[in-house]
Amino acid sequence: MTTYADVYKSWQDDPDAFWMKAAEAIDWDEKPSKALFDLGDHMYEWFADGRVNTCWNAVDRHVEQGRGSQVAIIHDSPITGTVRKITYAELRNRVATLAGALRAKGVEKGDRVIIYMPMVPEALEAMLACGRIGAIHSVVFGGFAAHELAVRIDDAQPKAIIAASCGLEPGRVVHYKPLLDGAIEQSSHKPEFCVIFQREQEVARLNEGRDVDWHAFQYGVEPAECVPVEGNHPCYILYTSGTTGQPKGVVRHTAGHLVALNWSMKNIYNVDPGEVFWAASDVGWVVGHSYICYAPLIHGNTTIVFEGKPVGTPDAGTFWRVIAEHDVKSFFTAPTAFRAVKRDDPKGEFVRKYDLSGLRAVYLAGERADPDTINWAADVLGKPIYDHWWQTETGWTIAGMPAGIEALPVKVGSPTVPMPGYDVQILDEAGHPMPPGELGAIAVKLPLPPGTLPTLWNAETRFRKSYLDHFPGYYETGDAGMIDEDGYLYIMARTDDVINVAGHRLSTGAMEEVLANHPDVAECAVIGVSDTLKGQSPVGFVCLTNGVNRPHEEITSECVAMVRDQIGPVAAFKQAVVVDRLPKTRSGKILRATMVKIADGDAFKMPATIDDPAILDEITEALKTLGYPKS
Numbered sequence: 133m134t135t136y137a138d139v140y141k142s143w144q145d146d147p148d149a150f151w152m153k154a155a156e157a158i159d160w161d162e163k164p165s166k167a168l169f170d171l172g173d174h175m176y177e178w179f180a181d182g183r184v185n186t187c188w189n190a191v192d193r194h195v196e197q198g199r200g201s202q203v204a205i206i207h208d209s210p211i212t213g214t215v216r217k218i219t220y221a222e223l224r225n226r227v228a229t230l231a232g233a234l235r236a237k238g239v240e241k242g243d244r245v246i247i248y249m250p251m252v253p254e255a256l257e258a259m260l261a262c263g264r265i266g267a268i269h270s271v272v273f274g275g276f277a278a279h280e281l282a283v284r285i286d287d288a289q290p291k292a293i294i295a296a297s298c299g300l301e302p303g304r305v306v307h308y309k310p311l312l313d314g315a316i317e318q319s320s321h322k323p324e325f326c327v328i329f330q331r332e333q334e335v336a337r338l339n340e341g342r343d344v345d346w347h348a349f350q351y352g353v354e355p356a357e358c359v360p361v362e363g364n365h366p367c368y369i370l371y372t373s374g375t376t377g378q379p380k381g382v383v384r385h386t387a388g389h390l391v392a393l394n395w396s397m398k399n400i401y402n403v404d405p406g407e408v409f410w411a412a413s414d415v416g417w418v419v420g421h422s423y424i425c426y427a428p429l430i431h432g433n434t435t436i437v438f439e440g441k442p443v444g445t446p447d448a449g450t451f452w453r454v455i456a457e458h459d460v461k462s463f464f465t466a467p468t469a470f471r472a473v474k475r476d477d478p479k480g481e482f483v484r485k486y487d488l489s490g491l492r493a494v495y496l497a498g499e500r501a502d503p504d505t506i507n508w509a510a511d512v513l514g515k516p517i518y519d520h521w522w523q524t525e526t527g528w529t530i531a532g533m534p535a536g537i538e539a540l541p542v543k544v545g546s547p548t549v550p551m552p553g554y555d556v557q558i559l560d561e562a563g564h565p566m567p568p569g570e571l572g573a574i575a576v577k578l579p580l581p582p583g584t585l586p587t588l589w590n591a592e593t594r595f596r597k598s599y600l601d602h603f604p605g606y607y608e609t610g611d612a613g614m615i616d617e618d619g620y621l622y623i624m625a626r627t628d629d630v631i632n633v634a635g636h637r638l639s640t641g642a643m644e645e646v647l648a649n650h651p652d653v654a655e656c657a658v659i660g661v662s663d664t665l666k667g668q669s670p671v672g673f674v675c676l677t678n679g680v681n682r683p684h685e686e687i688t689s690e691c692v693a694m695v696r697d698q699i700g701p702v703a704a705f706k707q708a709v710v711v712d713r714l715p716k717t718r719s720g721k722i723l724r725a726t727m728v729k730i731a732d733g734d735a736f737k738m739p740a741t742i743d744d745p746a747i748l749d750e751i752t753e754a755l756k757t758l759g760y761p762k763s
């Protein structure tokens with residue numbers, strides 16, 4: 133039997149041979165001469181001199197190999213009460229036509245296309261159509277508002293935007309079109325045209341001269357063939373939160389992405405081609421890119437596009453219904469979703485209504501999986517629950533359970549062990565490796581494996597500063613944690629101002645930038661306090677400009693509205709409070725970590741560098757008015 137240790141060692145012994153072997157599972161137009169290309173100065177690329185097409189590997193080759201009648205995509209929407217299935221052959225035809233229509237409108241290899249769509253198969257088709265002609269897509273999550281979309285338009289400079297008329301949240305239609313129009317009005321860059329996919333729940337008015345209808349613009353066009361691209365040609369850009377309001381454009385190169393994702397499907401998620409795989413996330417996040425769209429399709433699985441929530445659509449049994457009805461073998465979700473289900477159905481009574489015998493395991497990621505949630509899920513489901521840790525930047529698992537190689541013992545609280553390709557180390561502030569069991573910054577020795585980010589879009593300096601400069605020779609993950617004596621990794625906290633709300637990565641810095649724009653706000657801070665459902669939840673503190681004496685509640689509700697309006701509902705920014713001053717170090721750094729401890733009711737040490745300790749009493753009082761600490 134092959135063990136995880138054997139596989140990891142075979143990678144360590146000869147990384148190039150390891151990845152070249154994995155690359156054999158991909159259909160190449162021209163095979164690469166080697167795996168790793170060292171560009172010097174800690175910059176790397178994978179399979180750069182190969183030529184390959186993502187869409188061919190995710191769609192056409194399966195049809196060629198006789199999987200044409202297999203279902204590729206199941207759209208299951210408890211919100212609209214519909215289930216729709218698309219076979220690989222249908223998917224190929226739909227994507228080829230869409231790609232042909234984009235090409236006919238002038239979209240070429242290297243052009244950027246922004247996709248702003250909800251959880252409908254057309255979102256995946258748009259992504260694949262871009263890949264088919266070598267265009268670079270950038271999907272923007274539907275829960276972001278116009279300003280966030282505008283920032284991404286200006287950075288990616290798309291030739292076209294593909295959007296839906298609306299998204300559907302429980303009890304609410306999300307009007308995408310006004311958000312799209314608002315974003316284009318705000319952005320300096322203007323797309324040449326927009327394609328609007330009209331949903332029956334809301335038909336949007338098209339802007340003459342700019343907008344084309346999804347169906348009409350595809351009518352009578354010549355379908356496009358797959359265009360082979362270089363291995364290092366970007367497949368997509370996905371923006372993620374950094375510490376400022378300017379999101380980071382994570383670049384994903386084509387070939388490494390194909391090889392790594394394909395490898396992960398069997399070795400990590402333990403599914404074979406033809407089986408059903410489900411990631412209950414959103415195409416706007418990296419989980420959606422990798423595990424709703426690309427990996428399952430590249431590997432020849434059936435993927436599920438789920439338009440619903442873990443609870444309330446219609447009940448806490450939705451997940452189990454989908455798993456039973458579609459015979460899902462491997463299920464991926466975020467801990468927060470399980471916390472929501474647990475809250476509504478603590479005894480797991482809904483689980484018993486469904487036949488889950490086909491399900492092998494559940495995979496959790498996106499935020500820390502708290503032991504309570506893992507134990508509850510393992511209890512009610514009677515299946516292994518595997519935590520795994522990764523990031524938008526890596527695109528696939530850094531540390532996880534290699535279930536398709538060997539099911540190692542689960543240690544609750546640990547996402548298990550590093551995957552081949554990742555030499556994970558715990559470093560102290562000076563960059564020295566720490567002994568087992570000791571807490572430090574988590575870093576990965578360079579090079580990162582295939583599929584991970586080679587750089588940030590148009591921002592190499594920021595890439596270096598964010599990830600490479602702090603620990604020379606390593607990639608800085610931004611997470612802190614430790615490795616135990618058995619080599620299991622533990623992720624404890626972020627080392628920056630990024631917070632995680634309901635599995636969504638958000639920047640407190642971005643929220644502070646919005647609050648600072650309120651005319652009455654002189655200074656502000658946003659922190660992430662512990663939340664039993666969402667993991668963390670943002671709370672804002674604002675100091676008012678001298679002379680302002682409007683009611684505080686009026687100002688704080690305006691602040692809440694501004695964040696919702698500019699960042700979007702997904703920020704879940706619902707609480708702000710006015711304070712006289714913010715606690716700072718003598719050098720002026722706001723003591724956010726101490727504020728979090730006060731809000732969470734945790735013991736804290738008075739920071740030695742605090743300027744005025746009395747301010748902490750004011751913060752404590754202000755937090756009490758918001759109901760913190762909770763217990």
Ligand code: COA
Pocket residue numbers: 273274275276299301306412413414417419441442443465466468469472497498633634635636665666700701702703704
């Ligand atoms: N488009 C528009 N709005 C959206 C949206 C989208 N795609 N997704 C979320 N929102 C809105 C929600 O409607 C909500 O709006 P509200 O303030 O008017 O209620 C707001 O953004 C916050 O959303 P969320 O944080 O998701 O909270 P929720 O109360 O709606 O649901 C959970 C809570 C736990 C059920 C939900 O967060 C969930 O399913 N999480 C799973 C997370 C996940 O899959 N993460 C991906 C990483 S793996």
Ligand code: AMP
Pocket residue numbers: 372418496497498499500501519520521522523524525547609610611623625626632635636637
């Ligand atoms: P994102 O880029 O949105 O996927 O967010 C990545 C960040 O989410 C990581 O850097 C971690 O802070 C956190 N995260 C993701 N998965 C886990 C996990 N399994 N355990 C703990 N934190 C996680």
